[in-house]
Amino acid sequence: MTKPKVISLFSGAGGMDLGFINAGFEVVWAIDFEPDACETYSKNIGDHIVCEDITQVKTENLPDCDIIIGGSPCQGFSNANRQTNFLDNPKNLMVREYIRVVKDKQPKVFVLENVPRLLTAGKGKFLNEIKEQLSNYHIEVKVLNAVDHGIAQKRRRAILIGSLIGEIKHPVAKKETMTIRDVLTNISDELPNQDEYRASRESTIEKMKLIKQGDNVHSLPASYNVSPNTHENVYRRLDLNEPSHTLAHAGKTVTIHPTEDRIISIREAARIQSFPDDFTFYGDLNSKYQQLANAVPPKMAEEIAKEIHKHIHNKN
Structure with a gap:
């Protein structure tokens, strides 16, 4: 059976694409607007990515495809x-x-990934507008949590699966839970991006020393006058025995290594997002953290892709 062909929109560094490739799909065309993300994509996945504004793309110029994916x-x-x-x-x-x-393009299947709020905005009005625009598709909607799909991270995302070839269900949750210990153990300093992390001022490091695993900025002494409105994921130290919180820009939120008084590295963030060790990130440090914050965890994308692949195979 030939590999089903995929067009990828808003591809970023390629987390979603990697998951689909691992599940047996062929990505034939991809697009993103961020040059650093496009460089990361092209050097790890392939040079079929176009770095430009999607509003300027004419769909008649795109290759034929079976699937469209994107966030x-x-x-x-x-x-x-x-x-x-x-x-x-x-x-x-x-x-x-x-x-x-x-x-x-009218693909057989589309997958739209987004924030969970997309489903509830306007008491479901936003979702209904999307369904009305794509009314010829059977659309399955669910919020998936990455931690239920082999990823050491609590990351909730809305996944819409639209199909012209019958109902396609979302993947079921796995029973085992991955922890930070599982994914950050045995990281070699020789791995790509492992020596890259945002350096902190001495005053910041002193704060880090006061924060235990699983705690955050609100566990600092009252003398630090932390605003009660400060997000709980700021200055959060990862807990070896638990999954990570939702990984945002680790440099800006000051996501602390579980046992060292420093911000986690690009490679450590990549492992938490389930990227393989040979997947190298490009651009400046800020861009690399942001590419990871924006990424769909490849393993979660792979679980979704396997369900679609299984359905297509059964249809054929």
Whole structure:
């Protein structure tokens, strides 16, 4: 059986694509707007990625495909009421672009990854608008947590699977839970990106020393005058016996290594996101942390892709 062909939108560093490739798909075309992410993608996955603005892409120029995947940026959650559509919000332009490509290419299956709030915004109005635009597809909707799919991280994402070839279910949760100990043990200093992490001022390191595994900025002494509004993931030290919290930009949030008084490295963040050790990140340090923060964990994408592959195989 020939490999089903995939078009990837908003590909980033390629976490979602890697998962689909590992599950037996062929990504024939990809696009992202960030040059560093495109460099990471091209050097690890392939030079079929285009680095440009998706609004300038003409769908008739795209190759044929069986699947379209992508996690479009989505920020406009506050403007919709009975008179206003979410899809009219300029902040949701990228969601509209995703819909445009799917409507024009009519793949057998599409996968849209996004924040869970997409499903509840406007008491479901945003989701209904997307379903109306793609009404010829059977769409299965579910919030998946990465920790249920072999990843040492609590990361909830909304996954929409649209199908023209019958109902495709989401992957079921695994029974075992991966911990930070499982993924950060035996990291060699020789691995790519392991020596790259944001250096901290001495005053920051002194704070780190006061924070135990699993604790965060709110466990600092009262003399530090921490605002009660500070997010609980700021200055959070990873716990060896637990999965990570949702990994954001580890340098900005000051995500602390479980046993060392420093911010986690790019390689350590990559392991938490389930990227293999031979997957090297490119760009400056800030960009590498952001690429990882934006990434779909490859192992979670692979679980989704396996369900789709199984369905296509059964249909054939």
